[in-house]
Amino acid sequence: MGLLVTATYASIMLTGAGAGAGARTWSQAATAASQFLIPAALASAVFLCVACRIYHRTGVAWFAAAMTMVGTQGFPVIVTPGTKGMSDPMLLWSAIALGAAMLLLVSIADAHQVTISPFPLGVGFGIALIVLREAEEALPGTLQLAAPAIRFGSAVLLLIGIVLAVAVWRQSCLPTSARRRLAPAVVLWSVAGVVGAMGLTDSAGWSVIAIVAALTTCVLVMSTSLDLLWQAVRDDHDAVVELQHQLRTLRDHAREGVEQLHEVKGTIAGIASATDLIRHEDRLTRQHREYLAEMLAQETARLQRLVHAGPRQSTQTVDLDQILRPLLMTHTVQGQQVKWEPCDLRVAADADELTEVLNILLHNAAEHAPGSPVRIFTRRDGGTVDLVVADAGPGIPEELRTRIFDWGYSQPGSSGQGVGLAMAHEVLARRGISLELDPEHAPGAAFVIRLSTVDQPGLPQEAALLAH
Known part of the structure; x- marks a missing residue:
C-alpha cells in the first residue's frame, strides 16, 4: 500500500x-x-x-x-x-x-x-x-x-x-x-x-x-x-x-432419524401382527403361541435398544439360527412366505445390526415381489459364509442395479423412500461386511451377505441337545 x-x-x-x-x-x-x-x-x-x-x-x-x-x-x-x-x-x-x-x-x-x-x-x-x-x-x-x-x-x-x-x-x-x-x-x-x-x-x-x-x-x-x-x-x-457444517450435522441427524424410524416401523408392524394373532387366532397350537411369545419378547427388547440407541457394541459371535428364528416368525405372521433350513453356523457380526439388515431385505422382497416366496440359505466358502436372501419376483432391471444402494434412490413406481437398502449396505460396511446383489440369480432378486465364520469347540451331542 x-x-x-x-x-x-x-x-x-x-x-x-x-x-x-x-x-x-x-x-x-x-x-x-x-x-x-x-x-x-x-x-x-x-x-x-x-x-x-x-x-x-x-x-x-x-x-x-x-x-x-x-x-x-x-x-x-x-x-x-x-x-x-x-x-x-x-x-x-x-x-x-x-x-x-x-x-x-x-x-x-x-x-x-x-x-x-x-x-x-x-x-x-x-x-x-x-x-x-x-x-x-x-x-x-x-x-x-x-x-x-x-x-x-x-x-x-x-x-x-x-x-x-x-x-x-x-x-x-x-x-x-x-x-x-x-x-x-x-x-x-x-x-x-x-x-x-x-x-x-x-x-x-x-x-x-x-x-x-x-x-x-x-x-x-x-x-x-x-x-x-x-x-x-x-x-x-x-x-x-x-x-x-451445521447443515451437514443436521442432515446426518435427520438421516439417522429416518433410518431409526424405518427400522422401528418394521419392528412395530411385526409386533402388532403377532399380538393380534395371539389374541384372535384360536387355531394356534401351544407351541406356536410359545414361539410368538418368544418372538415378541426378542423384538420388544430390540425395539427398546433401537429407541434408546447408544454406542454400538463390538463385533461378536452370532448364532444365525437364533437370529433368523424370531425374525422369520415375525414376517410369517404378517403373511410372508419364508423358507429357511437351520444351518447351525456362528458368524462374526452384531446381532441387532444383522437382524436389522435381514428385516430390510425381507421387507424389500415383500414390497417388490408380493406373493413370491422368499428363500434364505447359506453357502460356505472356506472361512466365509454367504447368507442369501432370494425371491422369485420380477427382479431388478440391469440398468438400475448400480444405484440400488444409493441413499434416497428407489425404483420407478415404488412407494418406498429409497432408505432401506442404502441403510443395510451402510450398516454392514461399518463392520467390514459386504452386501451385494447376485447378478446370476434368476428369476427374481438375490442379496448376498458375506460373513466370516467363527469356529467353536465341538460339544458332546447330549450337551448340544440340552443347550438347544
Missing part, C-alpha cells in the same frame, strides 16, 4: 497540467499531498461499505461513514477547480469542523448501536459541512484571520486530532489492529493540516514533514480499510463454513 500511494503521488507530481516537474514548488507539493487524502478517503469508504455489506460490524460502519464524510469534501474542488490550499483561513476552520464531526461520529458510535447505512450518513455529514463552508464564503466580508487567530486555530486542530486519536484508540467496536493504525493516522492528518494552515510549506523541511504526514495518513487509512474488508470476507467465509 505504501508503494502504491507513493507511486501515485509521484506520478501526479511529475505530470503537471502544462507545467514540467521543475515548475512545482514545495508549497504545491505539500498541497497536492494534502489533497491526496480526498481520493484515499473515498477509496477507503468504498472498501468499508463493501465490508459492511458482507459482514456488518458497528465499528466498521462508523469508520465507513467518517471516510465518506472526508471524501465528500473534495466535491467543491472538483466542481470549481483552483480552490486554494490549507493556508486559506476558511479551509482551516473547515478542517476543524471536519475533525469535530469525526469526533462526534466516534462518540455516537461508542454510545449507540445505530443501524443506519454508513454511506448516506457520511454523505449527509459531508454535505452539511460543505454547505456551511460555502454559505460562510458567500456572505459579505469573507472571514479573514490574523496570524494569532491562525495559530489558535492550528492549535485547536492539533488538539482535536489528539482527542480524536484517543477516542479512536478507545473504540472497542474496532479491532485492535485497526485502532493501532487509525490513531496515529488521525494525529498525522492534523499535523499535515497545521503545517499547511500556518504557511510553513514554503520551507523545504516543513513541506517534507507535511508530505510525509499526509501520505502516511493515506497509507494507514487505506491499509486499515483493506484489512477490515479482508476480515469481513474471512468472517463471512467462516460463517458460511460453520453453516455448512
Whole structure:
C-alpha cells in the first residue's frame, strides 16, 4: 500500500497540467499531498461499505461513514477547480469542523448501536459541512484571520486530532489492529493540516514533514480499510463454513432419524401382527403361541435398544439360527412366505445390526415381489459364509442395479423412500461386511451377505441337545 500511494503521488507530481516537474514548488507539493487524502478517503469508504455489506460490524460502519464524510469534501474542488490550499483561513476552520464531526461520529458510535447505512450518513455529514463552508464564503466580508487567530486555530486542530486519536484508540467496536493504525493516522492528518494552515510549506523541511504526514495518513487509512474488508470476507467465509457444517450435522441427524424410524416401523408392524394373532387366532397350537411369545419378547427388547440407541457394541459371535428364528416368525405372521433350513453356523457380526439388515431385505422382497416366496440359505466358502436372501419376483432391471444402494434412490413406481437398502449396505460396511446383489440369480432378486465364520469347540451331542 505504501508503494502504491507513493507511486501515485509521484506520478501526479511529475505530470503537471502544462507545467514540467521543475515548475512545482514545495508549497504545491505539500498541497497536492494534502489533497491526496480526498481520493484515499473515498477509496477507503468504498472498501468499508463493501465490508459492511458482507459482514456488518458497528465499528466498521462508523469508520465507513467518517471516510465518506472526508471524501465528500473534495466535491467543491472538483466542481470549481483552483480552490486554494490549507493556508486559506476558511479551509482551516473547515478542517476543524471536519475533525469535530469525526469526533462526534466516534462518540455516537461508542454510545449507540445505530443501524443506519454508513454511506448516506457520511454523505449527509459531508454535505452539511460543505454547505456551511460555502454559505460562510458567500456572505459579505469573507472571514479573514490574523496570524494569532491562525495559530489558535492550528492549535485547536492539533488538539482535536489528539482527542480524536484517543477516542479512536478507545473504540472497542474496532479491532485492535485497526485502532493501532487509525490513531496515529488521525494525529498525522492534523499535523499535515497545521503545517499547511500556518504557511510553513514554503520551507523545504516543513513541506517534507507535511508530505510525509499526509501520505502516511493515506497509507494507514487505506491499509486499515483493506484489512477490515479482508476480515469481513474471512468472517463471512467462516460463517458460511460453520453453516455448512451445521447443515451437514443436521442432515446426518435427520438421516439417522429416518433410518431409526424405518427400522422401528418394521419392528412395530411385526409386533402388532403377532399380538393380534395371539389374541384372535384360536387355531394356534401351544407351541406356536410359545414361539410368538418368544418372538415378541426378542423384538420388544430390540425395539427398546433401537429407541434408546447408544454406542454400538463390538463385533461378536452370532448364532444365525437364533437370529433368523424370531425374525422369520415375525414376517410369517404378517403373511410372508419364508423358507429357511437351520444351518447351525456362528458368524462374526452384531446381532441387532444383522437382524436389522435381514428385516430390510425381507421387507424389500415383500414390497417388490408380493406373493413370491422368499428363500434364505447359506453357502460356505472356506472361512466365509454367504447368507442369501432370494425371491422369485420380477427382479431388478440391469440398468438400475448400480444405484440400488444409493441413499434416497428407489425404483420407478415404488412407494418406498429409497432408505432401506442404502441403510443395510451402510450398516454392514461399518463392520467390514459386504452386501451385494447376485447378478446370476434368476428369476427374481438375490442379496448376498458375506460373513466370516467363527469356529467353536465341538460339544458332546447330549450337551448340544440340552443347550438347544
